[in-house]
Amino acid sequence: MQKNKEIDIPWNFSPRTDLAIEARELAQEEQKSSEELEGVILQTKQTNVCQITHVKILNETGSQTMGKPIGNYITIESELLKENDITSHEQMMQIVAEHIAGLTKLNKKSTILVVGLGNWNITPDALGPKVIEKILVTRHLDGILPEEINKSVRSVAAISPGVMGITGIETGEIIKGVVEKLHPDLVIAIDALAARKFSRINATIQMSDTGVAPGAGVGNKRMTLDKNSLGVPVLALGVPTVVDAATLINDTMDRMLEEMIAQTKEGSAFYEMLQSMDTEEKYRLIVEILNPYVGNMFVTPKEVDAVVDRLANIIANAINIALHPGITMEDINRFTY
Numbered sequence: 001m002q003k004n005k006e007i008d009i010p011w012n013f014s015p016r017t018d019l020a021i022e023a024r025e026l027a028q029e030e031q032k033s034s035e036e037l038e039g040v041i042l043q044t045k046q047t048n049v050c051q052i053t054h055v056k057i058l059n060e061t062g063s064q065t066m067g068k069p070i071g072n073y074i075t076i077e078s079e080l081l082k083e084n085d086i087t088s089h090e091q092m093m094q095i096v097a098e099h100i101a102g103l104t105k106l107n108k109k110s111t112i113l114v115v116g117l118g119n120w121n122i123t124p125d126a127l128g129p130k131v132i133e134k135i136l137v138t139r140h141l142d143g144i145l146p147e148e149i150n151k152s153v154r155s156v157a158a159i160s161p162g163v164m165g166i167t168g169i170e171t172g173e174i175i176k177g178v179v180e181k182l183h184p185d186l187v188i189a190i191d192a193l194a195a196r197k198f199s200r201i202n203a204t205i206q207m208s209d210t211g212v213a214p215g216a217g218v219g220n221k222r223m224t225l226d227k228n229s230l231g232v233p234v235l236a237l238g239v240p241t242v243v244d245a246a247t248l249i250n251d252t253m254d255r256m257l258e259e260m261i262a263q264t265k266e267g268s269a270f271y272e273m274l275q276s277m278d279t280e281e282k283y284r285l286i287v288e289i290l291n292p293y294v295g296n297m298f299v300t301p302k303e304v305d306a307v308v309d310r311l312a313n314i315i316a317n318a319i320n321i322a323l324h325p326g327i328t329m330e331d332i333n334r335f336t337y
Contacts, residue, residue: 018193020073050078071210096318117191134316152326172223195240212236245297
């Protein structure tokens with residue numbers, strides 16, 4: 001009989017997530033404490049349509065603990081984001097617009113470049129390009145619009161640079177070249193993200209003033225787009241559209257183990273075995289289950305096509321409202337389609 005092949009574990013398993021709220025949850029689990037993390041402030045607010053969570057990383061201690069840059073991370077969570085509920089979506093557009101405005105420092109003459117990251121040929125990664133289709137661009141109209149209208153809009157340009165697999169060019173290089181030519185006061189980057197918990201897929205919008213690393217959610221980390229690399233502030237918006245299969249299995253195993261421990265007689269051999277199972281043993285099982293696809297398999301809901309279209313509409317219109325002071329919810333359908 002052939003012996004089982006020994007499986008090498010190249011790294012310690014760490015659940016993959018782009019969400020600051022999940023990074024905080026993981027950090028607390030590692031510290032086995034419910035107390036707030038040092039250097040991190042958490043604020044939550046519940047509205048009639050969503051929960052708003054503001055994670056603020058204050059210093060290097062908080063940054064190292066969280067594994068994320070110092071800055072603000074605002075998350076909107078609602079199951080209604082998945083639904084075709086126009087009324088609740090309009091309310092969330094306004095909420096997202098208010099937080100975008102709060103995270104940016106713009107004047108009436110500011111120029112903004114909106115960047116839609118991702119691959120338009122793959123639906124879970126097409127959020128960025130779909131948002132760009134609905135952005136109200138006005139930079140080319142400078143000096144053409146009547147004075148009354150010109151006062152109500154800012155100079156906005158938009159680009160969807162594609163991915164390296166399509167263009168053969170590093171996404172960051174394209175954006176850096178455009179920034180050097182346009183000299184915008186702000187870059188807004190939209191990208192699809194990865195979450196740890198399946199319940200947050202397509203039900204979460206994250207905003208941060210720390211920039212973004214294109215492709216990081218699926219393990220294809222590229223040049224980081226932030227103030228250091230581009231020379232201008234970068235506001236990142238994203239929605240988790242996929243969950244890493246290894247992460248999903250790991251969390252499922254955790255919940256199963258917790259339930260099995262709760263149902264097992266304390267002091268029994270089986271109870272002791274469950275209690276002693278460590279992270280490396282769990283990851284070895286995950287590798288065996290997913291081999292040879294470990295690290296390269298992602299899961300997304302079957303209704304992702306329709307949901308991504310709705311999410312793109314919410315984010316695009318929130319950006320339009322936030323950037324153009326004269327545009328309200330009533331104007332949205334007149335200016336965009």
